[in-house]
Amino acid sequence: MAIDLRSDTVTRPTDEMRRAMAAAQVGDDVYGEDMTINELEEKGAALMGKEAGLFVTSGTMGNLLSVLTVCQRGDEIIMEEQMHMFWYEVAGIAALAGVQIRTLPGIRGVVSVVALQAAIRSEDIHYPQTRMFCMENTHNRAGGTVMTREQMQDLSSAAKQAGLWVHTDGARIFNAAVFLGAEPRELAACTDSLTFCLSKGLAAPVGSLLVGPRDFILRARKYRKMLGGGMRQAGVLAAPGLIALDSMRLRLAEDHRNARKLAEGLARLGAEVDMDTVQTNIIRFQVPMAAGDFLRRLAARGVLANATGPDSIRFVTHYEVSQEDVDQVLAACGEILA
Ligand SMILES: Cc1ncc(COP(=O)(O)O)c(C=O)c1O
Structure with a gap:
């Protein structure tokens, strides 16, 4: 899934x-x-x-x-x-x-x-x-x-x-x-x-x-x-x-930790992330390609996300996103941004 x-x-x-x-x-x-x-x-x-x-x-x-x-x-x-x-x-x-x-x-x-x-x-x-x-x-x-x-x-x-x-x-x-x-x-x-x-x-x-x-x-x-x-x-x-x-509501800190981990990983991969804004479960970042291309390539690797601008993407973490999922998303992003 x-x-x-x-x-x-x-x-x-x-x-x-x-x-x-x-x-x-x-x-x-x-x-x-x-x-x-x-x-x-x-x-x-x-x-x-x-x-x-x-x-x-x-x-x-x-x-x-x-x-x-x-x-x-x-x-x-x-x-x-x-x-x-x-x-x-x-x-x-x-x-x-x-x-x-x-x-x-x-x-x-x-x-x-x-x-x-x-x-x-x-x-x-x-x-x-x-x-x-x-x-x-x-x-x-x-x-x-x-x-x-x-x-x-x-x-x-x-x-x-x-x-x-x-x-x-x-x-x-x-x-x-x-x-x-x-x-x-x-x-x-x-x-x-x-x-x-x-x-x-x-x-x-x-x-x-x-x-x-x-x-x-x-x-x-x-x-x-x-x-x-x-x-x-x-x-x-x-x-x-x-x-x-x-x-x-008592487990939301877990989503925040996953968002932080995702954002740090994305920054290491060269995406532009303003870490100061990564406070809760939403991550907005820029990619060095058209957002539509990035999303298509991501979807081909089993990850769905939304665009928020021509080169901007939004990830949202939640109850159904595990720590292992975060690793998998970062691996997929790594292939796309390589
Ligand atoms: C900040 C904020 N306010 C209001 C809403 C609207 O909620 P609903 O989709 O239940 O109408 C949303 C939905 O994403 C939201 O993010």
Whole structure:
């Protein structure tokens, strides 16, 4: 079988997860009667130190719900220009929430407090209302880099001083917490609402959680229904999420070690890797040939990956990539780059 480094989203549910799915107690979640979903929402919220949680189909839905819940049509929200919410969420924020995104340049995904403060609109008949500030941790396009708690807190304080809501796309927040040696709730304390994914490095088949204050989650639940995301006996999907939160998040350091080993090996083989950005489970690097050629030759050797530019490649490590796989990938890269 191929070694799949395209994303941590390719992870398949573990045997324990499949057993839990079969045994899950379920009910109609639109009536609030699915006990497994209720347990997952409570557990996710408690883990993040928030009042309430909402099980959603995807990270994209969680992020969009935060905007729909907080903003009015014609509002503006501010975020760093490489964020997933700006690049990869099909402009749902514009199309469905009617909200304008204002982007700011950042360094490894982090904008400066000064730039944020300067971008917040004053009252003027010509201006939209700035309503929200968003962060991403870890930062996908920056290469899985981590925002420290201090960076999050400083930006959050500046945003909140101006009356903004702070939302964090924490699709990989557990990777950030593991890197920092912090509790997830310490990072979540820097944000009003937070989305985190169960279906990436944590290997659950479906789903994310949106967490925040109780009244915010109540309103988000209604918007989820509006989007067609009101699920019924979906406890079968929430059951693996519980295992993701209980045990899978605790093994992410292994993925980080494998990513580091891969990156060091790639650098030795002559690929261009900025080692400072290799903090979690994502490695971005340049190769001295067209990315498409590199990927084809890699696939012929049983390794799948994605291109991120004309000569740039991304590898993502995860639960299904072992240390032996890392050696095999490096051997394949060695042949191609020789
Ligand atoms: C940083 C980040 N946010 C949000 C998402 C969206 O998650 P989903 O694919 O579940 O919609 C992703 C997916 O890769 C992501 O990397």
